Amino acid sequence: MNRNVFEIHGLECAYDRKGKKEKKVVLQIEKLSIPMGKVTIILGLSGSGKSTFIETLGLMNNTISKGLITYHHEENAIGIGPEIWKRPSELAEIRNRHFSFIFQNDFLMPYYSTGENILTGRLIQGFDEMTPAENDELKMLCLKMGLGFDEIITKKPVELSVGQRQRLSFIRAIIKNFAVIFGDEPAGNLDEVNSALLMDALHESVNRQCQRSAILVSHNIPLSVAKGDCIIVLSRQSGEQYEILPGNVYKRTANGWLNGTNEVLTDDKLEKKIREVVKN
Template structure:
């Protein structure tokens, strides 16, 4: 992977290493991972438990610091930034969708959605706000607090919050993990639509071959290293590839 490829991608890892602990207790969660994630594409990261998939996403998103190697997001080498600069990048250039929704219970849906922009000192794009609220089907739920919303509605609020800032990348960590199958399929469809209709870049960690089949590409990890990829994934192709990765451990 050349430097031009690294800079052209939405986000890239170059020789990324992450070690937890030290001495005999050290765990090498990432072991020299180099991978690029294209712009306006939906990529899933998969692998067996302990493969390093969540660690990779956290390092790409600036939620965790790498032991060595580089992360380049939108042309900016985030692994070289100070804590203050990294916080600014997370606020302004990254969107997050987590399994647990991470909505503040005392705020209404609209207040939760606007919060990251307010923290970054940015104005809300009204046209985009209205389009997202309509597309996500929550226009009539914006005045409600999280406890008054279903799980699927809460995840739609979280997705709108992530998309409203027009981030370089939306990172989704098991976004359907707390949803029933119908709500999960709807959220995955909306992530897919954000790529096709808004040109959004989405990187998602999942363990579910069906969820991964919504992506354009699946990146496989095993024991902290790249273990292949699946293009134009289907649930069967993803399950087969995961089986091979697991068998090779």
């Protein structure tokens, strides 16, 4: 079985430009593997293409102008290229069965109850029944995230704080059945304590099933170094174009962080190095 959830070859992500035939290339990745069963965090400056990258992987946007992404699940491999966007039902099916998403904004439906909002992901998957164990688990998860289930369940999102809504949106994403969860700054609106709680809950969810993976975008370097299993740093190639170099992909090992050039770094050194790469 392949131990990588995504394998990328010669990828070029680009957007259409108004009034111009040529697309604007924003990200180039020559070769990259994202490990399965791990929490992978993508770091980089604002506008470096982090969101574009996870949107592309999560079939949220068709930005592939060149190259191929292969998604591995169990014994199957699904090729993700521009062609797949011609089959919208298949795209929806893959997103439904395999992926889950957390965004910086909660995107809770304002006039749905909290309970209905939490269950949206599962309901869309067709799971409109919960076993007592699943119900208890949900209550426990809410408790871990500092939310009293019985207190909030009938409230409307507008009655909750931004942080509470962010955590609810996180719970909504992880109680959905998924193989890969994508997060675009999922802890962006949370304080340090709640961010750490969120990352711990995410790790627990990913570790519960061996083929689950998480791919997050973040600006929080210390949290990423503290809680990530794999860190990918986007570096500027030229102008507004960014790339991922083998030396900027770090994997946590027993001895420290190991990158593609076999350099081993401690947490502090990695943090320092990431800041240097991001600055440039």
